[in-house]
Structure formats: C-alpha cells, structure tokens
Amino acid sequence: xxxxxxxxxxxxxxxxxxxxxxxxxxxxxxxxxxxxxxxxxxxxxxxxxxxxxxxxxxxxxxxxxxxxxxxxxxxxxxxxxxxxxxxxxxxxxxxxxxxxxxxxxxxxxxxxxxxxxxxxxxxxxxxxxxxxxxxxxxxxxxxxxxxxxxxxxxxxxxxxxxxxxxxxxxxxxxxxxxxxxxxxxxxxxxxxxxxxxxxxxxxxxxxxxxxxxxxxxxxxxxxxxxxxxxxxxxxxxxxxxxxxxxxxxxxxxxxxxxxxxxxxxxxxxxxxxxxxxxxxxxxxxxxxxxxxxxxxxxxxxxxxxxxxxxxxxxxxxxxxxxxxxxxxxxxxxxxxxxxxxxxxxxxxxxxxxxxxxxxxxxxxxxxxxxxxxxxxxxxxxxxxxxxxxxxxxxxxxxxxxxxxxxxx
Numbered sequence: 001x002x003x004x005x006x007x008x009x010x011x012x013x014x015x016x017x018x019x020x021x022x023x024x025x026x027x028x029x030x031x032x033x034x035x036x037x038x039x040x041x042x043x044x045x046x047x048x049x050x051x052x053x054x055x056x057x058x059x060x061x062x063x064x065x066x067x068x069x070x071x072x073x074x075x076x077x078x079x080x081x082x083x084x085x086x087x088x089x090x091x092x093x094x095x096x097x098x099x100x101x102x103x104x105x106x107x108x109x110x111x112x113x114x115x116x117x118x119x120x121x122x123x124x125x126x127x128x129x130x131x132x133x134x135x136x137x138x139x140x141x142x143x144x145x146x147x148x149x150x151x152x153x154x155x156x157x158x159x160x161x162x163x164x165x166x167x168x169x170x171x172x173x174x175x176x177x178x179x180x181x182x183x184x185x186x187x188x189x190x191x192x193x194x195x196x197x198x199x200x201x202x203x204x205x206x207x208x209x210x211x212x213x214x215x216x217x218x219x220x221x222x223x224x225x226x227x228x229x230x231x232x233x234x235x236x237x238x239x240x241x242x243x244x245x246x247x248x249x250x251x252x253x254x255x256x257x258x259x260x261x262x263x264x265x266x267x268x269x270x271x272x273x274x275x276x277x278x279x280x281x282x283x284x285x286x287x288x289x290x291x292x293x294x295x296x297x298x299x300x301x302x303x304x305x306x307x308x309x310x311x312x313x314x315x316x317x318x319x320x321x322x323x324x325x326x327x328x329x330x331x332x333x334x335x336x337x338x339x340x341x342x343x344x345x346x347x348x349x350x351x352x353x354x355x356x357x358x359x360x361x362x363x364x365x366x367x368x369x370x371x372x373x374x375x376x377x378x379x380x381x382x383x384x385x386x387x388x389x390x391x392x393x394x395x396x397x398x399x400x401x402x403x404x405x406x407x408x
Contacts, residue, residue, distance in 0.1 A: 060207035062369060063382045070372035077375030080106040082141040084132055084156055086119040088356035089170060090147035094123040096363035102371050109135040132156060136163040146170060154179045161186045166193040168370060172232045172408050177393035184386050193379045198236060201383040202365035204342035205306040209297050213241060218292030222271040226288040226303060229280045230407050233304040235395050237288045238265050238273035244391040253402035261403045305359040310339045
C-alpha cells in the first residue's frame with residue numbers, strides 16, 4: 001500500500017507540475033484580454049502570444065516606384081488634359097488633377113456646350129470645346145480623361161485613340177470584355193496609353209496590402225471576401241490577390257441588382273473568392289478580407305477606397321504546443337494585430353462642400369502615377385495593367401450571366 005501511495009503521489013506531482021506550466025503559459029496568452037482588445041495603432045499595441053517584430057512600415061511606396069520603373073519627381077511631367085464629361089466624377093477628378101505639378105487642365109467638352117463652358121469656369125479649365133471631336137483632335141491635348149457613363153466609353157475612347165491621345169477612362173472600361181479588348185488593341189496599334197481608372201489600386205492601404213502579401217506576411221492566400229453594390233469594385237480584389245494571371249476554374253453567381261446578389265470564384269486548389277453585391281438600400285459593409293494560412297488582412301474604411309489596413313497574424317506559439325493550425329479562436333487566444341491608417345489630403349471628399357463622393361481626394365494617387373508612368377515612356381501603370389483589366393472584364397461577363405439587372 002505504501003508503494004502504491006508513493007507511486008500515486010509521484011504521478012500527481014508530475015501532473016500538477018505540468019498543469020502549473022500550462023496555466024502559466026495560458027495566463028501569458030490571455031494577458032492582452034486583460035489589457036483590452038481595442039484596435040490600436042502598432043506603436044501603442046500590447047504584445048500578444050509572441051514577441052513578433054512590428055509590421056509597421058513607412059508609407060508604402062507606389063508600385064511603379066518600388067519596381068524602379070519611374071521617378072518621384074516625374075509628377076512634374078507636363079501633360080495637357082482634355083476632359084470628356086462634366087458630371088460629378090469629372091468634377092472631383094479635376095480638383096485632384098489641379099494638385100499634380102505637371103498637370104494642365106487644358107480643355108473640357110460635354111454634350112451641351114453651355115455645360116462645358118460652365119464647368120470650365122468653375123474648375124479652372126482653360127477651354128470649353130464645342131464637341132468631343134474638337135477636343136480629341138486639338139493638337140495641344142496630350143491625354144483625355146473620360147468621365148461619362150459606361151455605354152459611351154468605347155466610342156469616346158476609340159475616338160481619342162484614333163486622334164493619337166492617351167486615354168484614362170473611368171471604370172468599368174466597357175460593357176463587355178470583347179469591347180474592352182478592341183479598345184486595348186486600338187491603343188496598342190497607335191502606341192498610346194489606355195488605362196482603366198480603377199483608382200482603388202493606387203491607395204497606400206492597397207499598396208501596403210499588396211506588398212505584405214508579396215512578402216508572405218499572411219502566408220498563402222486561400223480566400224478573398226469583398227462586397228460592394230457595383231460589381232467591379234468587389235470583383236477587382238479576386239484577381240488582385242490571387243493573381244490576374246490565374247484563370248478561374250469555376251464562377252457561380254445568383255441574385256438581382258435590386259435585392260442583392262453574390263458570386264463565388266474558384267481558383268482550383270489555390271483558393272476561392274466570395275463576392276457579395278448588396279443593394280444600395282442596405283448598410284453596406286464595404287470591406288475586403290484577404291485570408292491566408294498565417295493570418296489575414298482587412299481593407300476597411302472603406303474597402304473600395306480604403307485609408308486603413310488591419311493585419312491579424314496567427315501567433316507562433318499558443319498554450320504549450322507549437323501552433324498546429326491557424327484558427328486562433330480554437331486555441332483561445334487573440335491574433336497578433338496591427339492597424340495602419342493613411343489619411344487622405346484634406347478635404348478628403350464628401351461631405352466637404354464641392355465634393356461629390358467619399359474619399360475622392362484619393363484620385364490624386366492615380367493621377368500622380370499616370371504622370372510618372374508616361375514620363376518614363378510606359379503605356380500602362382503596374383498598379384493596374386491591361387491583364388488586370390481584362391481579367392476583371394472577363395469575370396464581369398461571367399458573373400453577370402447569373403444576376404438579374406446587375407450594377408456593373
């Protein structure tokens with residue numbers, strides 16, 4: 001009996017020691033929960049399970065500069081802009097263009113010449129042209145911005161390209177992928193730039209996300225989730241984070257433009273994009289989540305033109321065992337978290353007087369990139385290439401087949 005008692009006591013002692021060790025590690029893991037789990041900047045963030053170094057970086061370098069394709073000073077490259085369309089989007093574009101050192105607001109045209117004259121006066125544009133044809137054939141115009149409705153894009157872009165002008169055309173570029181391909185072919189034949197104006201790609205938060213994924217910060221991307229009523233804004237993030245060179249293996253969509261719709265884009269064994277297109281009547285989340293094997297990245301506030309990026313990483317060690325999987329909830333700990341904000345120039349956009357859309361001052365990032373790239377002799381910006389544009393056009397064609405009255 002004495003031997004049995006001593007053996008039992010020894011076993012209990014070993015188990016108590018192990019439990020004490022686990023309790024101590026568990027306490028360390030839960031320390032941030034006691035401190036509070038508010039989303040705070042990296043500089044004042046409490047440490048989590050590990051002493052991982054901060055992911056904080058200086059303001060992300062635009063991709064064209066990071067690749068060594070352009071020079072920062074080339075925002076001074078002189079480009080004389082002709083503006084087609086006098087709607088709200090053209091108005092906000094001109095406000096930003098006026099801040100680019102090399103930009104000259106040369107001329108504007110609208111269906112109604114009197115509207116063009118009024119626009120020119122209120123936006124500091126030198127000339128109001130009587131027709132679109134007069135604007136694109138003016139030898140003093142270097143590049144044409146098209147801010148009209150999508151069904152007019154093809155005709156107007158081809159007119160400007162035929163006149164030998166570079167073209168920046170608002171998104172979506174065209175109503176079909178076939179039309180977009182025809183437009184790009186015309187630009188290549190004339191040796192001019194045709195750029196679809198998907199301005200999201202130039203925001204520092206998006207540049208940060210792209211660089212972090214390239215560096216493997218969140219491991220392999222396995223899922224992308226994005227939403228927006230207009231299809232192109234949500235769809236763009238699938239090829240951005242899985243790679244526009246990747247061909248989807250399956251695309252399924254359903255719903256209506258009025259009540260809401262969705263799509264799933266499968267990239268074989270690589271992963272899946274889950275895209276939702278809620279009604280404009282809804283409180284739209286407008287968030288993009290990039291989910292990887294080691295963590296996830298959130299583009300928020302707002303996802304289609306974000307000024308904030310949140311990075312959550314699976315902790316290296318939880319409990320008393322090496323990390324066996326990435327679901328930190330299953331381990332009872334919070335992920336390593338950092339958040340970075342990239343404020344826009346003020347006023348940022350709506351609701352400031354004279355601005356029409358939220359965060360619209362972010363147009364300036366795209367405008368500066370266009371000047372740098374054309375100064376370097378490029379015919380596209382690496383942030384959003386023809387390949388990127390065409391992949392989105394093809395996805396839109398496929399997704400729209402399953403949606404009634406889609407909002408492209």
